Amino acid sequence: xxxxxxxxxxxxxxxxxxxxxxxxxxxxxxxxxxxxxxxxxxxxxxxxxxxxxxxxxxxxxxxxxxxxxxxxxxxxxxxxxxxxxxxxxxxxxxxxxxxxxxxxxxxxxxxxxxxxxxxxxxxxxxxxxxxxxxxxxxxxxxxxxxxxxxxxxxxxxxxxxxxxxxxxxxxxxxxxxxxxxxxxxxxxxxxxxxxxxxxxxxxxxxxxxxxxxxxxxxxxxxxxxxxxxxxxxxxxxxxxxxxxxxxxxxxxx
Amino acid sequence: xxxxxxxxxxxxxxxxxxxxxxxxxxxxxxxxxxxxxxxxxxxxxxxxxxxxxxxxxxxxxxxxxxxxxxxxxxxxxxxxxxxxxxxxxxxxxxxxxxxxxxxxxxxxxxxxxxxxxxxxxxxxxxxxxxxxxxxxxxxxxxxxxxxxxxxxxxxxxxxxxxxxxxxxxxxxxxxxxxxxxxxxxxxxxxxxxxxxxxxxxxxxxxxxxx
Numbered sequence: 092x093x094x095x096x097x098x099x100x101x102x103x104x105x106x107x108x109x110x111x112x113x114x115x116x117x118x119x120x121x122x123x124x125x126x127x128x129x130x131x132x133x134x135x136x137x138x139x140x141x142x143x144x145x146x147x148x149x150x151x152x153x154x155x156x157x158x159x160x161x162x163x164x165x166x167x168x169x170x171x172x173x174x175x176x177x178x179x180x181x182x183x184x185x186x187x188x189x190x191x192x193x194x195x196x197x198x199x200x201x202x203x204x205x206x207x208x209x210x211x212x213x214x215x216x217x218x219x220x221x222x223x224x225x226x227x228x229x230x231x232x233x234x235x236x237x238x239x240x241x242x243x244x245x246x247x248x249x250x251x252x253x254x255x256x257x258x259x260x261x262x263x264x265x266x267x268x269x270x271x272x273x274x275x276x277x278x279x280x281x282x283x284x285x286x287x288x289x290x291x292x293x294x295x296x297x298x299x300x301x302x303x304x305x306x307x308x309x310x311x312x313x314x315x316x317x318x319x320x321x322x323x324x325x326x327x328x329x330x331x332x333x334x335x336x337x338x339x340x341x342x343x344x
Numbered sequence: 345x346x347x348x349x350x351x352x353x354x355x356x357x358x359x360x361x362x363x364x365x366x367x368x369x370x371x372x373x374x375x376x377x378x379x380x381x382x383x384x385x386x387x388x389x390x391x392x393x394x395x396x397x398x399x400x401x402x403x404x405x406x407x408x409x410x411x412x413x414x415x416x417x418x419x420x421x422x423x424x425x426x427x428x429x430x431x432x433x434x435x436x437x438x439x440x441x442x443x444x445x446x447x448x449x450x451x452x453x454x455x456x457x458x459x460x461x462x463x464x465x466x467x468x469x470x471x472x473x474x475x476x477x478x479x480x481x482x483x484x485x486x487x488x489x490x491x492x493x494x495x496x497x498x499x500x501x502x503x504x505x506x507x508x509x510x511x512x513x514x515x516x517x518x519x520x521x522x523x524x525x526x527x528x529x530x531x532x533x534x535x536x537x538x539x540x541x542x543x544x545x546x547x548x549x550x551x552x553x554x
Contacts, residue, residue: 141461142460142461143460176463179463183461186454186458190452190454190455190458192473193477193554194476203472204462204463204464207464207468208464236552236554237553252462256462
């Protein structure tokens with residue numbers, strides 16, 4: 092089953108094209124890693140799919156629902172607000188710098204959206220949060236405030252917060268770029284665990300080792316286009332495109 | 345003792361003016377700050393002009409305009425105390441609006457985005473996520489304004505509201521001494537000590553996170 096189907100996405104900021112006709116799909120249970128140099132449009136792509144930016148043209152379909160489609164005149168037409176809210180809840184996004192709510196403790200960071208958005212009862216929301224905290228190895232941090240946590244712990248709380256809404260697809264925007272190598276490992280471990288449970292995930296990352304080991308498919312982006320995509324082994328050991336070769340070589344050197 | 349008694353009675357009016365001004369100016373300031381942040385150029389412009397006039401002209405003059413204005417326009421009269429409350433609320437709301445705006449703009453964009461991807465509505469994002477953080481950040485600036493307000497209440501003698509400073513003034517001329525004014529000064533100082541303490545307490549209470 093296709094979770095995400097994006098076709099020919101174009102996006103410009105102030106006349107500068109950041110995404111130039113991106114098409115890709117994500118299947119249920121798949122882990123897709125998006126790699127590429129800074130400024131290649133990876134984060135923008137994620138932000139577009141998560142409705143933080145609006146695309147100029149192209150189609151995005153989430154499961155069976157049309158988020159945005161381009162009409163005959165080449166203009167992107169978004170679904171109605173109500174529909175978009177419904178689609179949004181199928182998607183979860185984890186940010187590079189966590190964006191936890193500093194005035195809420197860990198528990199409240201996780202339960203606030205279920206309580207107020209999906210209208211889950213208080214008890215149910217707390218139960219879900221407790222289970223997620225155990226899964227993240229943070230069961231003793233429920234009452235801590237984000238400022239009392241390490242970056243790795245913050246990111247795991249952010250993952251739990253996104254999972255509490257039970258999304259069908261979870262997106263990660265460079266989830267470890269703000270972390271020390273040591274803390275990177277603990278966050279990667281959690282993502283790996285989710286992969287083992289067949290959570291559908293799209294991860295923008297600079298961690299080549301992670302992309303290689305955990306991803307089912309790797310997409311290499313440069314200059315707003317998908318240069319190459321394929322199985323991790325092919326991309327990392329036998330890239331067909333010259334640009335991909337250079338990029339991978341840069342990491343291995 | 346007569347002096348203390350007079351000043352205490354005046355102080356009740358001063359406190360009433362102070363409290364009513366805050367009750368009105370705090371939410372009004374928020375509305376004006378929304379106007380100042382509006383994408384509509386007209387609303388933004390109106391809010392900008394409002395703030396500019398309120399901050400750029402003497403509060404004493406604003407008091408006079410609110411008190412005597414209705415007489416010239418409608419020929420009707422307005423209660424002195426009501427005029428004082430209205431003028432103060434309109435004036436302080438302008439200052440509060442700018443403080444709110446600064447606070448709101450200091451909240452990182454990521455907080456809005458995190459709220460948005462979690463499915464919160466814009467209103468929920470503002471009231472649950474942004475505003476509580478704004479309150480913590482602007483408390484020191486607000487405490488400055490509130491302390492100034494305590495002292496500014498003395499200005500309403502201009503339109504003849506019988507509050508503490510007026511009581512001190514008339515007593516001073518009756519006994520031909522400035523002593524009553526000094527005692528009034530002590531009263532204002534004590535009120536402000538209390539205000540400052542309350543704000544310090546509130547700041548401490550909000551110190552549970554960074």
